[in-house]
Amino acid sequence: SIDFSINPLSGQIPSSISSLTFLNHLNLSNNNLTGKIPLSTQLQSFNALSFIGNKLCGLPLSNNCIINYANPNKENKGSKHNGGLExxxxxxxxxxxxxxxxxxxxxxxxxxxxxxxxxxxxxxxxxxxxxxxxxx
Incomplete structure (x- = not known):
């Protein structure tokens, strides 16, 4: 059982945490975690309350991850500053x-x-x- 709730953790959940097969309870709630929850039967078996209070997406949460592809027709921010020359x-x-x-x-x-x-x-x-x- 691991409880990291209400800590100043930030960034993404490392994919290596999904290989911890001995976990029967994990609580990462109320941190500054972002990104997609790594796919594994271990992490998806936990309750959604274990991940609440973060900017996470993917199972077991109800919000799906949106993949943001770059639009090739739009100019990059840097190209505006140097006359379109990258x-x-x-x-x-x-x-x-x-x-x-x-x-x-x-x-x-x-x-x-x-x-x-x-x-x-x-x-x-x-x-x-x-x-x-x-x-x-």
Whole structure:
């Protein structure tokens, strides 16, 4: 038996609580819990009074959860502030990483003739070693 009623708990009910099979009574009433009650035979078997006083939805409560899908026709809040132009920083950082990585390796080979000769001699040497290893 667990009684967490009238506590300052907030957020969603963790789904791991549904794996507690030894519970015969659970009281989460009068907290600041939000979201959907995790689906399990354990949690749905409790009385709705165990969850009252929270902003929860789903069984055993009578209010159903409403899934709020984003409307693709509406503008995002951020797009109004910067003239409709959204910057996806993931792709910016990926492009920047590619450019820095490419020029970090290829730049010295293009600009320094001695390094270029040593690099390709090293690759030839490793190729011969690999060929000999495979042939043995």
């Amino acid at each position: 910057v996806d920083w993931f792709f910016v950082s990926m492009a920047l990483g590619f450019v820095v990585g490419f020029w970090g390796v290829c730049g010295p080979l293009l600009l320094n003739k001695q390094w270029r000769i040593m690099y390709f001699e090293f690759l030839d040497h490793m190729g011969y070693k690999l060929k000999n290893l495979v042939l043995l």
